[in-house]
Amino acid sequence: MTILVTGGAGFIGSNFVLDWLAESHETVVNLDKLTYAGNLQNLATVADNPEHIFVRGDIGDEELITRLLQEHQPRAVLNFAAESHVDRSIHGPGEFIQTNIVGTFHLLESVRTYWGALGADAKAAFRFLHVSTDEVYGSLAKTDPAFAETHRYEPNSPYSASKAASDHLVRAYHHTYGLPVLTTNCSNNYGPYQFPEKLIPLLIVNAQAGKPLPVYGDGQQIRDWLYVKDHCSAIRRVLEAGVLGETYNVGGWNEKPNLDIVHTVCALLDELKPRADGKPYEEQITFVTDRPGHDRRYAIDARKIEQQLGWRPAETFETGIRKTVQWYLDNPHWVDKLLSGGYRIAAPRDKAAA
Structure with missing residues (x-):
């Protein structure tokens, strides 16, 4: 059995691929365009794993996608591929429109053709899982109830608008063509x-x-924080047992203002790697002009995935943030190579994607 993962060299996608290969013997075909956020260093531990097949390419390349689907016959496609940084979408929205909307359309078209030609059993078992964001729902006031799956879409940035559009396309392909989506x-x-x-x-x-x-x-923008490995386990659970055509909100039950996050990270660094001068890292905090259209609060109501699929995050924010800070301290070479741009050197490119 095989799955196709798009965007599998990015942050969430690479964590998903690593966790999948650690817990399963099912082959992963990993397609990534390797933009600035795609990093093969993330996948170094599985570089020689025969169950990991990396292909450099674009989800908008229907010829490449069609070939991969025909060659590997995956039972599922999981779409992580996206431009995802709000600040970048404000300064240059074009790439977000092309990847998140047009790219998702081309991917859906290729998958629809592939799925339509499958035999009855394979067709019934196939899944297309689309990974999206809570930002499609817009912004909440401090006392508003958290985002449920029924909350209307009110995106406020080019990024969130492009992801909202991709969500709508996925929904439409289910209702119009019967594509088995999650x-x-x-x-x-x-x-x-x-x-x-x-x-x-x-x-x-x-x-x-x-x-x-x-x-x-003022640093009082509130977000719900989700440890990435918890997110990966939720995706596996939705792929396994999710109801076709349904949406599942995935959250960490950790609403915190950004300024609290900053102070928490500073305190952990004071403990784990103190400054040479003995002063607290909080001295480096600098307040800067807020970005345009900055959403004030996001909050996820994750009761549906818990009640229907039995999933809850394993990490609290306190355990997850400590693991995260420690990981960055333990992996300075990963950070140094990323900051120098060296991670982008000699990345292979699939012939069909050239």
Whole structure:
């Protein structure tokens, strides 16, 4: 048996691939475009694993996708591929439209053709799982109830709008063509292998380099924080037992203001790797101008996946954040190679994607 994972060299995708191969003997065909956020260093431990087949390519390349589907006959396609950084979407939305909307459309078209030609048993067993975000729901006031799966879509950035559009396409392909789809909408992920443009790894890297720790506005933007390996276990559970056509919100039950996150990371660094001058890392906190359209609060109501599929996160924020800070401290070479750009050297490219 085989699964096809798209975006499997990125942060969440690579964690999923590593966990999948650690817990299963099912082959993973891993397709990634290797943009700046795609990093083969993340997959170094499975580079020689015959059950991991890496292909460099774009989900928008229907010829390549069609060939991979025909060659490997996967029982499921899991779509992690996305441009995902809000700040980048504000400064350059075009790539987000192309990858998250147009790319998802081409992927769905290829998968629909493949699925339609399968035999009855394989067709019934096939799944297309689309990984999305809570940002499609917009922003909450402090006292609003958390996002449930029935909350209407109100995206506020080019990134979240592009992901909302991809969610709608996936839904439409189920209702129009019968494609057996599942969608997950997750809260803020953190953990190993996250590119340091996102808050937590940026804090860890900047703190050690003696650089400012930037905090947008007043730092009171609230997010629900989900340890990435918990997210991966939720995706496996949805793939295994999710009801076709349904959406499952995945959260960590950890709503915290950004400023609290900053202070927590600083305190852990004070404990695990104190500054040479003995001063606290909090001295490096710098408040900066808030970004345009910054959503004030996200919160996930994850009762549906718990009640229907029996999933809950294994990590508390306290255990997950300690593991995360320790991982970055234990892996300075990963960080150094990423910051130098060396991780992008000599990345293989699939002939059909050239």
